[in-house]
Amino acid sequence: MDRSYRISALLLVLYLGAGSSVLRADEKATPEQVKFFELQVLPILQAHCFTCHGSDKDPRSELRLTSRNSVLKGGKRGPAVSLEKPEESRLLSAIHYQDLKMPPRGKLPTAHIDVLTRWVKMGIPFSDKGSAEVVRTGPPQVDERARSFWAFQPVVRPALPEVKNRDWLANPIDAFVLSKLEQSGFKPAQPADRTTLLRRAYYAVTGLPPSPDEVDAFLADQSSDAYEKVVDRLLASRQYGEHWGRHWLDLVRYAESNSFERDGTKPFVWRYRDYVMRSFNHDKPYDRFIREQLAGDELEDATEDSLIATGYYRLGLWDDEPADPVLAYFDGLDDIGMTTGQTFLGLTVNCARCHDHKIDPFPQKDYYRLQAFFRGIRHFGVRSDESVAEASLRFFGGDAAVSKSRDAQAGFLKRVGELDRDLKAIEDPIHSRLPGGEIDDFKYQQYRVRILQKHVPDLVSQETLDRYIALSDERETLSRNRPMTLLPALCVTEEGPKPKDTFVLRRGNPQNQGDKVEPGIPSVLLPSDARDPSIPSPARDAKTSGRRTVLADWLADPKNPLTCRVMVNRLWQYNLGRGIVRSTNNFGYAGTPPTHPELLDWLASEFAAGGMQMKRMQRLILTSNTFRMSANGAAELVAKDPENDLLGRFDLRRLTAEEMRDSVLAVCGNLNRTKADGPSVYPIIPGDVLAGQSMPGHNWGKSTLQDAASRSVYVHVKRSLAVPVLAVFDAADPDAPCPVRFTTTQPTQALAMLNGEFAQTESKLFAESVRREAGNEPAEQVRVALKRVVQRTPTQAEVDRGVRFMRTLREKDKLSTEEALKRFCLLALNLNEFVYLD
Ligand code: HEC
Numbered sequence: 141m142d143r144s145y146r147i148s149a150l151l152l153v154l155y156l157g158a159g160s161s162v163l164r165a166d167e168k169a170t171p172e173q174v175k176f177f178e179l180q181v182l183p184i185l186q187a188h189c190f191t192c193h194g195s196d197k198d199p200r201s202e203l204r205l206t207s208r209n210s211v212l213k214g215g216k217r218g219p220a221v222s223l224e225k226p227e228e229s230r231l232l233s234a235i236h237y238q239d240l241k242m243p244p245r246g247k248l249p250t251a252h253i254d255v256l257t258r259w260v261k262m263g264i265p266f267s268d269k270g271s272a273e274v275v276r277t278g279p280p281q282v283d284e285r286a287r288s289f290w291a292f293q294p295v296v297r298p299a300l301p302e303v304k305n306r307d308w309l310a311n312p313i314d315a316f317v318l319s320k321l322e323q324s325g326f327k328p329a330q331p332a333d334r335t336t337l338l339r340r341a342y343y344a345v346t347g348l349p350p351s352p353d354e355v356d357a358f359l360a361d362q363s364s365d366a367y368e369k370v371v372d373r374l375l376a377s378r379q380y381g382e383h384w385g386r387h388w389l390d391l392v393r394y395a396e397s398n399s400f401e402r403d404g405t406k407p408f409v410w411r412y413r414d415y416v417m418r419s420f421n422h423d424k425p426y427d428r429f430i431r432e433q434l435a436g437d438e439l440e441d442a443t444e445d446s447l448i449a450t451g452y453y454r455l456g457l458w459d460d461e462p463a464d465p466v467l468a469y470f471d472g473l474d475d476i477g478m479t480t481g482q483t484f485l486g487l488t489v490n491c492a493r494c495h496d497h498k499i500d501p502f503p504q505k506d507y508y509r510l511q512a513f514f515r516g517i518r519h520f521g522v523r524s525d526e527s528v529a530e531a532s533l534r535f536f537g538g539d540a541a542v543s544k545s546r547d548a549q550a551g552f553l554k555r556v557g558e559l560d561r562d563l564k565a566i567e568d569p570i571h572s573r574l575p576g577g578e579i580d581d582f583k584y585q586q587y588r589v590r591i592l593q594k595h596v597p598d599l600v601s602q603e604t605l606d607r608y609i610a611l612s613d614e615r616e617t618l619s620r621n622r623p624m625t626l627l628p629a630l631c632v633t634e635e636g637p638k639p640k641d642t643f644v645l646r647r648g649n650p651q652n653q654g655d656k657v658e659p660g661i662p663s664v665l666l667p668s669d670a671r672d673p674s675i676p677s678p679a680r681d682a683k684t685s686g687r688r689t690v691l692a693d694w695l696a697d698p699k700n701p702l703t704c705r706v707m708v709n710r711l712w713q714y715n716l717g718r719g720i721v722r723s724t725n726n727f728g729y730a731g732t733p734p735t736h737p738e739l740l741d742w743l744a745s746e747f748a749a750g751g752m753q754m755k756r757m758q759r760l761i762l763t764s765n766t767f768r769m770s771a772n773g774a775a776e777l778v779a780k781d782p783e784n785d786l787l788g789r790f791d792l793r794r795l796t797a798e799e800m801r802d803s804v805l806a807v808c809g810n811l812n813r814t815k816a817d818g819p820s821v822y823p824i825i826p827g828d829v830l831a832g833q834s835m836p837g838h839n840w841g842k843s844t845l846q847d848a849a850s851r852s853v854y855v856h857v858k859r860s861l862a863v864p865v866l867a868v869f870d871a872a873d874p875d876a877p878c879p880v881r882f883t884t885t886q887p888t889q890a891l892a893m894l895n896g897e898f899a900q901t902e903s904k905l906f907a908e909s910v911r912r913e914a915g916n917e918p919a920e921q922v923r924v925a926l927k928r929v930v931q932r933t934p935t936q937a938e939v940d941r942g943v944r945f946m947r948t949l950r951e952k953d954k955l956s957t958e959e960a961l962k963r964f965c966l967l968a969l970n971l972n973e974f975v976y977l978d
């Protein structure tokens with residue numbers, strides 16, 4: 141028996157000894173025990189044991205874990221649980237990997253081991269649902285057993301658990317977390333120090349680091365609600381929508397190109413991105429957010445925003461020249477069904493396209509019933525982008541609007557063309573006559589004026605320069621103010637009020653039709669005595685069938701068992717690093733059961749009760765003491781719970797790809813904070829990377845340096861061409877919903893951050909900016925640079941080390957003062973403290 145287990149077992153005995161005793165063989169479980177069993181124990185057994193110890197004819201080792209009697213009877217080796225000496229039960233030694241190793245595939249997470257341990261020590265209370273196991277042979281059954289799975293059950297608001305250390309509670313969230321820790325005999329970690337907390341909150345809400353001034357202001361604010369004020373300010377900032385919008389874009393596989401050979405651009409799709417960011421910033425209730433994306437065109441109060449929202453349907457892959465057009469059409473529907481099922485319901489119904497779902501109770505028929513909601517959608521054919529865009533224009537303003545908008549666009553393009561021509565006429569003769577280093581720099585628009593200024597009057601007259609500045613200013617202003625009114629958007633359209641019939645397709649093959657089906661929700665989510673939501677028959681002249689509204693209403697209903705659970709789990713995930721249910725897009729049998737089921741349900745019911753307002757929930761999470769814990773847990777706790785399933789400390793995490801790039805730009809003083817919406821930007825991609833394309837550089841536009849330094853959420857997402865610094869830090873693959881980012885650690889990351897063009901360019905700008913702020917004194921330069929990077933005041937030792945580093949570069953390696961500072965800045969960007977968030 142390993143030491144940490146002994147300690148916790150001892151505490152458990154003490155804890156259980158106080159009041160509770162082991163349930164006798166003939167005793168009935170109390171209602172609390174039944175609840176504990178159904179909410180916490182059963183999901184673990186279902187997910188990890190029943191495959192082998194379920195009700196099959198031959199369970200492994202003759203052991204069935206499906207009823208109290210069968211557990212007590214046990215397997216080949218005798219009883220699995222002893223009611224006389226529960227702590228010596230074989231089931232416990234097996235899950236602790238002491239003699240047997242159960243489940244064989246890998247040890248359970250600590251939190252699950254704790255739950256099963258408590259359960260055994262209570263005397264294994266069961267309930268009628270005890271035999272609600274997963275039947276894994278033959279097609280999945282949709283019956284009462286299947287319906288009793290925790291995630292398919294209605295959310296019931298749990299009472300707050302009792303805790304010993306009530307002083308620790310900042311809000312109800314903490315009660316659930318603390319009670320679980322106390323039951324395992326542990327204490328939460330100490331609160332994080334203030335600078336750490338500030339940095340953590342900034343990243344959680346905005347994805348950006350605080351500036352040195354913001355750190356100082358927070359440290360100077362001694363009021364008791366200093367932290368809460370920061371949280372409120374951040375939630376109200378535009379950067380909140382930029383950061384949280386990006387999370388949503390991951391889920392809906394947002395990209396701006398179609399993939400396949402030509403990977404053509406999706407025109408105006410960035411308007412959907414802006415819509416998402418706006419929705420977060422305006423704190424749009426989640427139910428409205430659902431309705432707008434799924435059926436924004438069918439809403440009675442449709443708005444420009446709700447139409448743009450239906451761009452949701454247009455984000456996926458699209459083959460402009462499919463070998464099999466019928467299959468391509470169904471692939472399109474599959475993409476929509478998959479995204480909808482996983483994003484809003486956390487269910488992989490899409491696995492039932494070709495066969496009954498092998499794990500969850502979704503017969504193939506359910507897949508096609510869900511698909512029928514989308515059957516009316518017009519598959520975007522090979523029509524010109526303009527005509528697609530015009531459909532939405534007519535919707536708002538009729539033909540007049542179309543021609544007005546066209547005129548504005550044409551006028552804009554004409555003037556831009558003229559300006560570019562005039563600018564070039566001035567640039568070209570001078571460019572070739574510039575000295576070596578400047579020729580290179582001249583390719584960046586942002587440097588051009590500065591370079592020309594140096595060459596008055598030898599290469600350019602003051603008069604020409606003035607004209608040049610005026611022209612580039614106008615160009616800049618124009619590109620920031622593209623004609624936006626009645627700008628087209630990619631929207632959904634349907635064939636008309638009456639969609640084609642939907643059939644089950646055997647093996648997913650469109651040539652092999654089975655039974656006809658009507659639109660319907662997954663049957664396991666429909667109580668056995670209830671009917672599918674009915675679809676009102678649309679008016680004869682309706683543009684659409686109205687089916688998507690019915691689906692959206694069902695999803696947006698606070699009584700839907702999954703909608704709120706899935707969304708609060710995401711809010712938790714993006715604030716604390718991972719979900720209460722870790723498999724955030726899979727709440728089915730093969731997903732991971734929640735580590736804190738009652739907390740999840742409490743959050744879900746609180747979310748529903750509060751009108752599905754996301755900022756409110758965010759605030760609750762951010763101001764809990766759970767969020768404020770240090771990342772350093774007690775050694776004993778870390779040893780016993782390496783995965784932090786008990787939430788005894790904050791999970792250290794690496795910054796995401798966007799956070800990395802944006803933070804580099806921010807600390808280098810180069811982040812474009814004015815870009816707030818509009819067409820995407822194109823950072824420079826090195827020629828070597830472009831060379832890998834079939835048509836190098838095709839459809840990769842040019843942005844001014846200033847635009848290219850916008851936040852990553854504005855960077856053009858091209859399926860076949862990822863921006864290197866984002867790709868290398870595991871940006872989302874936009875081909876399918878991305879619920880959880882990978883966090884890889886690879887040599888290419890270090891190479892990108894040391895040698896990559898982005899890191900090189902930025903560290904140069906960083907050095908210039910540090911010199912402007914700190915002057916020429918090396919110690920001050922180091923102090924300023926480090927404070928920006930790690931968002932705290934560096935120690936004297938750190939400053940000394942930086943100064944020594946630069947001196948060595950100058951004296952030994954004969955680098956110039958500028959180059960030495962640049963190298964130091966580059967080094968600072970590679971500090972773990974910068975790249976990791978604790
Ligand atoms: C992949 C299949 C598989 C899974 C999943 C699995 N077991 Fe087992 N289990 C076995 C096999 C095989 C044996 C027999 C091992 C042996 O005899 O060496 C066994 C034996 C046992 C025994 C001893 C039974 C006896 O009397 O011989 C217990 C207790 C047990 N498992 C508990 C569990 C629990 C609890 C879980 C879930 C946390 C679980 N197992 C998950 C395959 C599995």
Ligand code: HEC
Pocket residue numbers: 488490491492493494495498647648
């Ligand atoms: C495009 C069609 C298609 C889709 C979509 C599909 N499968 Fe399959 N799957 C098959 C075929 C074909 C087989 C082999 C024949 C069979 O078992 O039906 C198979 C077999 C399986 C098997 C092994 C069957 C067994 O009994 O051992 C599993 C498990 C499985 N699929 C799981 C999944 C999961 C999970 C998903 C969703 C991520 C999925 N499938 C999506 C076509 C598909």
